[in-house]
Amino acid sequence: MIEWADHAMVLRMGRFREADIWLKLLCKRRGLLTLFAFGGSRSKRRFCGCLDVLNTLRCRVSTARNGSFLNLQEAVLLTGPQALRQNWRRMALAANCLRFVEAFDINGEAAAETFALVEDMRHTLDAGSGLSSLFPLFFRLRLAGAMGFAPLLEKCGVCGGPLTGSVLFVVDEGHLRCTNCKAERPTRYGVEVSGGGLDLLRRVQRNFPSDWPVEDLAPVERRACAKAIDGFVQYHLGLTWQNGSFRRV
Numbered sequence: 001m002i003e004w005a006d007h008a009m010v011l012r013m014g015r016f017r018e019a020d021i022w023l024k025l026l027c028k029r030r031g032l033l034t035l036f037a038f039g040g041s042r043s044k045r046r047f048c049g050c051l052d053v054l055n056t057l058r059c060r061v062s063t064a065r066n067g068s069f070l071n072l073q074e075a076v077l078l079t080g081p082q083a084l085r086q087n088w089r090r091m092a093l094a095a096n097c098l099r100f101v102e103a104f105d106i107n108g109e110a111a112a113e114t115f116a117l118v119e120d121m122r123h124t125l126d127a128g129s130g131l132s133s134l135f136p137l138f139f140r141l142r143l144a145g146a147m148g149f150a151p152l153l154e155k156c157g158v159c160g161g162p163l164t165g166s167v168l169f170v171v172d173e174g175h176l177r178c179t180n181c182k183a184e185r186p187t188r189y190g191v192e193v194s195g196g197g198l199d200l201l202r203r204v205q206r207n208f209p210s211d212w213p214v215e216d217l218a219p220v221e222r223r224a225c226a227k228a229i230d231g232f233v234q235y236h237l238g239l240t241w242q243n244g245s246f247r248r249v
C-alpha cells in the first residue's frame with residue numbers, strides 16, 4: 001500500500017452505497033484525482049465532517065494494492081468558504097469555474113498554479129466585493145494560462161512591435177496584430193480589441209481573481225473581449241459550454 005499526503009480542494013462529490021463517498025479533488029501537487037472515502041458519510045473521527053465542495057483539506061491517501069483506486073484515509077479542514085454557500089448566484093459562478101477545471105487532465109506540472117488559482121477564486125467570490133460580469137470568462141483565460149496556453153499579449157505576434165490603440169486578437173494563432181500588420185494579412189478568426197480591452201486581458205492574465213478588474217468596459221468593448229476569450233478557449237482547449245457542462249468540440 002502506497003501512502004501520500006497533499007492539500008486538496010473538493011470540486012465535486014457524491015454518495016455511493018450507504019455510507020461511502022466519492023470525491024473529485026484538485027490536489028496541490030498531484031492535480032485532479034477521483035478518490036473514495038469509505039464510511040465517509042459516517043466517520044467523524046477520520047473526516048471531521050469536512051467533506052464538502054469548495055473546502056480545502058489536508059488529505060492522507062492510500063492506493064489500493066492493485067492500483068485500481070485511491071482511498072481517502074483521513075482529512076482535516078484547512079480552509080473553506082464563510083459566506084459563499086448562502087449566496088446562490090455566487091455559488092453558481094463557483095460551480096461554473098469548478099466544472100471548467102474538471103474538464104481537463106490537470107497533472108503535476110500545472111497542479112500548483114491551478115490550485116492557487118482555484119483557492120483565490122473561492123476567496124474572491126466569498127469576500128463578497130464587486131465582480132466583473134466577465135468573471136467566468138476571465139477564469140477560463142487564466143486557467144488556460146496555468147496550463148501553458150496563454151495568448152501572447154505583450155507585443156505584435158507578426159512584427160514584434162509595440163501595440164497601441166485598437167489591435168486584432170487572432171484567435172487561432174493566439175496572438176495580437178498591430179495596426180500595420182492587421183491591414184497586411186487577412187485572417188478569418190480575428191476579433192478587434194480596443195486599447196482598454198487589451199489592458200483588461202493583460203491584467204487578467206498577469207493576476208489572480210482577487211486582483212482582476214471589477215469595473216466593466218463599455219458594452220461593445222466588453223463583447224469583443226468576451227468573444228476573443230471564448231474563441232481562444234474553444235480553439236485551443238477544445239471546450240464549449242453545453243447543457244450545464246463543458247464538452248469537447
Ligand SMILES: [Zn+2]
Binds near residue numbers: 178180
Ligand atoms: Zn505588427
